[in-house]
Amino acid sequence: MKVIIIGLNHAGCAAARTILNLGGCELSIYDRNREISFLSCGMALWIGGQLASGEGLFYAHAKDFEDLGAKVYVDRGIEFIDFDKKLVKGLQPNGEPFYEKYDKLILATGSKTRPFNVLGADLENVVGTKFYRDAEKAVRILRDPEIKNAVVVGAGYIGTELAEACRRLGKEVALIDIAPRILYTHTDEKFSHLIENRLLENGVKLQMSERVLSFEGDSKVRSVRTVKGEYPAEIVFLCTGFEPVTELGRGVLKLGNQGAFLVDRKQQTSQKDVYAIGDCATIYDNSINDNNYIALASSAIRSGIIAAHNVLGQHMTSLGSQGSSGLSIYGMRLVTTGLSVKMANDRGIDVDYVDVVDKQLPASLRRSDNPDVHLRLVYRKKDRVIVGAQMASTYDMSGGIHMYSLAIQQGLTLERLAFLDNFFMPQIVGNNYYGKAAMRACTT
Numbered sequence: 001m002k003v004i005i006i007g008l009n010h011a012g013c014a015a016a017r018t019i020l021n022l023g024g025c026e027l028s029i030y031d032r033n034r035e036i037s038f039l040s041c042g043m044a045l046w047i048g049g050q051l052a053s054g055e056g057l058f059y060a061h062a063k064d065f066e067d068l069g070a071k072v073y074v075d076r077g078i079e080f081i082d083f084d085k086k087l088v089k090g091l092q093p094n095g096e097p098f099y100e101k102y103d104k105l106i107l108a109t110g111s112k113t114r115p116f117n118v119l120g121a122d123l124e125n126v127v128g129t130k131f132y133r134d135a136e137k138a139v140r141i142l143r144d145p146e147i148k149n150a151v152v153v154g155a156g157y158i159g160t161e162l163a164e165a166c167r168r169l170g171k172e173v174a175l176i177d178i179a180p181r182i183l184y185t186h187t188d189e190k191f192s193h194l195i196e197n198r199l200l201e202n203g204v205k206l207q208m209s210e211r212v213l214s215f216e217g218d219s220k221v222r223s224v225r226t227v228k229g230e231y232p233a234e235i236v237f238l239c240t241g242f243e244p245v246t247e248l249g250r251g252v253l254k255l256g257n258q259g260a261f262l263v264d265r266k267q268q269t270s271q272k273d274v275y276a277i278g279d280c281a282t283i284y285d286n287s288i289n290d291n292n293y294i295a296l297a298s299s300a301i302r303s304g305i306i307a308a309h310n311v312l313g314q315h316m317t318s319l320g321s322q323g324s325s326g327l328s329i330y331g332m333r334l335v336t337t338g339l340s341v342k343m344a345n346d347r348g349i350d351v352d353y354v355d356v357v358d359k360q361l362p363a364s365l366r367r368s369d370n371p372d373v374h375l376r377l378v379y380r381k382k383d384r385v386i387v388g389a390q391m392a393s394t395y396d397m398s399g400g401i402h403m404y405s406l407a408i409q410q411g412l413t414l415e416r417l418a419f420l421d422n423f424f425m426p427q428i429v430g431n432n433y434y435g436k437a438a439m440r441a442c443t444t
């Protein structure tokens with residue numbers, strides 16, 4: 001049996017490695033990029049000088065897969081798929097076409113920066129935030145001491161991290177968003193503000209509720225004009241979101257949320273023997289009990305492993321996702337899973353929530369290093385099923401979010417969590433803030 005994988009980043013790497021480990025088929029892999037397995041999540045660390053180089057942001061190389069028996073073609077894009085003839089067509093670096101037949105196909109074509117159509121978006125030093133080449137370009141530009149002002153457009157997770165990164169290099173930084181606050185689509189206001197405070201304390205200017213009108217400059221960008229003002233910028237980061245790359249399935253494969261390939265729990269698309277994984281595909285979201293589009297490396301890897309098993313005839317189904325994610329800004333850690341109250345309201349889901357602010361260790365210990373832990377638990381009013389959690393602290397409580405992620409996946413009610421057997425040990429965790437939120441919702 002011949003399997004072809006198109007795309008060799010996180011989803012493609014996971015699928016390829018699983019197929020090669022399980023064995024029993026021929027595997028060809030194509031990627032139009034030269035670099036594979038780039039951890040864009042570490043891009044801000046590199047750009048902000050917290051990593052000396054970008055080398056550590058790769059965990060796989062084409063040779064790893066070749067050594068296991070695959071044919072790997074990087075810098076080689078697939079241009080067209082004939083789904084009836086089970087044939088892919090691409091172009092060689094010299095422009096000559098090539099063709100290859102498959103028995104089973106895995107699409108791992110990922111996502112791309114959503115076009116940001118304003119005047120001047122094509123000026124030099126307006127940089128994307130997706131690929132290694134984007135990060136490399138940003139690092140090169142920012143190394144120049146003449147570059148004093150950076151503007152980051154889009155205050156989601158990525159924009160927020162990049163604002164910190166540029167500020168760490170001593171640049172003047174404005175973070176601009178049309179939304180009224182940062183992380184608007186990710187967290188509730190209270191948690192956005194905890195991160196906003198860190199940015200403000202460290203000198204990042206927050207320009208919220210501002211629509212960008214244009215990027216000004218001759219060949220290089222010089223400033224960013226918004227409905228409210230103009231901000232100097234010798235570099236601009238576009239962090240305005242991503243969309244799935246689905247051109248290869250156009251007109252044939254069914255699409256779902258945000259135009260991603262619609263897949264079932266086995267990662268199978270609407271076409272027999274064709275699978276889609278990672279950012280180009282939909283995913284089942286347990287917090288809404290429906291398909292959704294959640295572009296995360298963690299989900300991409302799981303989906304690759306699942307597709308690989310099914311391609312080889314080994315039944316495996318996805319448990320879905322809760323969109324769990326994390327962020328750390330100037331030492332303030334924010335972790336979330338499932339729905340915020342805003343996300344639930346936007347979807348018309350009737351929820352309530354309970355907030356807890358507690359000390360990490362018992363206050364009676366009078367420890368100076370005893371930070372606050374902020375926690376919000378979101379649950380459906382009608383059946384008290386937990387649908388979301390947000391946590392923030394300078395203490396690393398991030399692992400706790402996995403428990404809430406599991407609770408959402410399993411459809412647990414508040415009662416099940418409130419009386420969970422959490423351990424007590426004052427030197428490690430004195431306050432059972434994990435259970436306290438659920439307990440409070442149950443007893444008030």
Ligand SMILES: Cc1cc2nc3c(=O)[nH]c(=O)nc-3n(C[C@H](O)[C@H](O)[C@H](O)COP(=O)(O)OP(=O)(O)OC[C@H]3O[C@@H](n4cnc5c(N)ncnc54)[C@H](O)[C@@H]3O)c2cc1C
Binds near residue numbers: 032041
């Ligand atoms: C700055 C940044 C920070 C992030 N931080 C996090 C984080 O902290 N945690 C987290 O879980 N996720 C994070 N993400 C999201 C994560 O990077 C993506 O979810 C992940 O990259 C998806 O992997 P993928 O393999 O599905 O797609 P992609 O990474 O988009 O890779 C798709 C691959 O397909 C190739 N391709 C596309 N079309 C073709 C074609 N026609 N022919 C050949 N090859 C093709 C592309 O060249 C590319 O290599 C972050 C993303 C960014 C940009």
